[in-house]
Amino acid sequence: xxxxxxxxxGFLIFIIKVQGQFDPIAFTLGxxxxxxxQNGANDTKIPFTVVITNHRQANLNSGVFTCTExxxxxxxxxxxxxxxxxxxxxxxxxxxxxxxxxGHTPGDYAAAGNAVIxxxxxxxxxxxxxxxxxxxxxxxxxxxxYTTFTGVQLGSLELGAEFSTTLSAFSVSLTQQQxxxxxxxxxxxxxxxxxxxxxxxxxxxxxxxxxxxxxxxxFSLALRNKDVWQELYHNNQYVCSIYERTDQDSAxxxxxxxxxxxxxxxxxxxAHQNHSLYGATxxxxxxxxxxxxxxxxxxxxxxxxxxxxxxGLSHHATVADHYKVIFDRVFIDLQHAYxxxxxxxxxxxxGLYEFSYHALGKRNGTIWLxxxxxxxxxxxxxxxxxxxxxxxxxxxxxxxxxxDVIYVNARGNVDLFGVFNRIYCTxxxxxxxxxxxxxxxGKK
Ligand SMILES: *[C@@H]1O[C@H](CO)[C@@H](O)[C@H](O)[C@H]1NC(C)=O
Ligand SMILES: *[C@@H]1O[C@H](CO)[C@@H](O)[C@H](O)[C@H]1NC(C)=O
Ligand SMILES: *[C@@H]1O[C@H](CO)[C@@H](O)[C@H](O)[C@H]1NC(C)=O
Ligand SMILES: *[C@@H]1O[C@H](CO)[C@@H](O)[C@H](O)[C@H]1NC(C)=O
Numbered sequence: 001x002x003x004x005x006x007x008x009x010g011f012l013i014f015i016i017k018v019q020g021q022f023d024p025i026a027f028t029l030g031x032x033x034x035x036x037x038q039n040g041a042n043d044t045k046i047p048f049t050v051v052i053t054n055h056r057q058a059n060l061n062s063g064v065f066t067c068t069e070x071x072x073x074x075x076x077x078x079x080x081x082x083x084x085x086x087x088x089x090x091x092x093x094x095x096x097x098x099x100x101x102x103g104h105t106p107g108d109y110a111a112a113g114n115a116v117i118x119x120x121x122x123x124x125x126x127x128x129x130x131x132x133x134x135x136x137x138x139x140x141x142x143x144x145x146y147t148t149f150t151g152v153q154l155g156s157l158e159l160g161a162e163f164s165t166t167l168s169a170f171s172v173s174l175t176q177q178q179x180x181x182x183x184x185x186x187x188x189x190x191x192x193x194x195x196x197x198x199x200x201x202x203x204x205x206x207x208x209x210x211x212x213x214x215x216x217x218x219f220s221l222a223l224r225n226k227d228v229w230q231e232l233y234h235n236n237q238y239v240c241s242i243y244e245r246t247d248q249d250s251a252x253x254x255x256x257x258x259x260x261x262x263x264x265x266x267x268x269x270x271a272h273q274n275h276s277l278y279g280a281t282x283x284x285x286x287x288x289x290x291x292x293x294x295x296x297x298x299x300x301x302x303x304x305x306x307x308x309x310x311x312g313l314s315h316h317a318t319v320a321d322h323y324k325v326i327f328d329r330v331f332i333d334l335q336h337a338y339x340x341x342x343x344x345x346x347x348x349x350x351g352l353y354e355f356s357y358h359a360l361g362k363r364n365g366t367i368w369l370x371x372x373x374x375x376x377x378x379x380x381x382x383x384x385x386x387x388x389x390x391x392x393x394x395x396x397x398x399x400x401x402x403x404d405v406i407y408v409n410a411r412g413n414v415d416l417f418g419v420f421n422r423i424y425c426t427x428x429x430x431x432x433x434x435x436x437x438x439x440x441x442g443k444k
Pocket of ligand 2: 274
């Protein structure tokens with residue numbers, strides 16, 4: 001198929017235009033220098049000094065994403081503090097706070113992240129700010145990018161638009177403190193968006209409205225000196241976890257997974273044991289977000305390539321400096337593009353992809369991982385919590401050519417935590433859109 005496409009380029013472009021494949025706006029910004037925000041400072045924007053990807057010329061002036069095309073958008077934000085300092089970041093749409101990040105670990109650097117889906121109108125501005133009046137000290141250098149801001153358009157909401165989305169998407173959060181009994185779902189009280197009314201605020205359960213591929217992100221923050229320990233369940237089957245605890249402060253953690261689900265399947269985030277989550281209307285750390293990427297009907301039609309993988313680590317692994325993390329638990333790998341021997345995702349079709357990766361270290365261990373595109377460094381996660389288990393994550397949108405390899409590399413010797421029913425370390429990626437063929441021909 002690819003050979004035919006490449007040979008008959010002119011013809012193919014014509015066909016694509018006729019078919020009108022949806023080409024999403026998508027970007028990843030990074031911060032490659034320190035940002036020091038003083039105590040008492042008013043809202044300060046994170047400048048985002050590096051454009052890692054900007055697909056379809058997203059309007060990203062001064063690190064603020066301004067929507068130029070109405071639609072449903074998914075955002076991920078990750079960051080890292082300096083040692084012993086604090087991180088208080090907030091994601092805003094216009095003047096409305098939608099998600100918060102907090103990090104602080106006595107004695108070391110602390111990571112934080114969050115993700116939401118938002119319906120945006122043209123002119124809406126989405127930005128990452130430091131929390132008003134709070135000091136934030138963000139760590140970054142040119143070859144160590146921990147602080148990132150990623151956005152992808154999931155579909156158009158324009159009335160009568162060719163691609164008005166019928167795909168499911170939801171994003172819910174906790175704007176109040178909650179004690180969650182062990183084994184029970186977190187009851188997110190605040191609904192940011194729920195396209196099909198598929199998330200039930202009474203039960204905390206998302207019921208899949210139509211079969212297809214779904215991506216989920218979940219993040220949480222515990223009360224001071226408490227564990228955050230949650231698990232994503234698919235019906236009554238365990239999928240993956242988040243965990244963290246730190247001394248003298250609140251601990252946060254997050255994860256991402258992509259699953260093939262059937263209509264009426266149920267997804268929930270359950271507490272592993274009794275625990276207490278922090279939340280307030282002006283501090284929104286705990287979120288649960290999901291989006292249908294493609295329907296089964298679309299997958300069967302075969303009109304567009306569907307590529308997705310999501311893998312986890314189900315055993316403890318020590319990964320030596322500059323070696324790749326090899327994930328063994330396959331949640332999904334549609335085109336067998338993830339090589340379980342080498343840890344590489346080998347790009348089957350040129351296009352625009354989104355990746356997320358998360359990790360948990362062994363007790364008192366340091367985790368330091370980097371995402372690579374061939375030999376090109378993309379971004380990192382780092383964390384160490386003295387005496388405890390440390391966690392972190394990151395994400396990126398990348399424009400890739402068929403045959404490119406994407407992988408997660410260790411820096412220093414990294415002891416990753418994993419057990420068959422305790423999966424914290426994950427690596428997920430999927431094709432947003434096969435890239436238009438002009439660019440591929442231009443590059444070859
Ligand atoms: C923060 O804003 C307040 C009210 O707008 C102002 O009085 C104060 O000077 C500002 N502080 C700083 C550090 O800019
Ligand atoms: C967990 O919380 C429930 C009440 O929600 C309580 O009955 C139970 O004793 C608690 N379990 C533990 C181990 O603390
Ligand atoms: C949510 O779940 C409860 C309990 O199963 C049910 O009674 C209620 O009707 C559901 N709400 C919606 C909106 O479906
Ligand atoms: C954690 O590891 C460091 C060395 O990396 C060691 O000095 C320290 O004692 C350890 N702390 C605990 C609580 O195990």
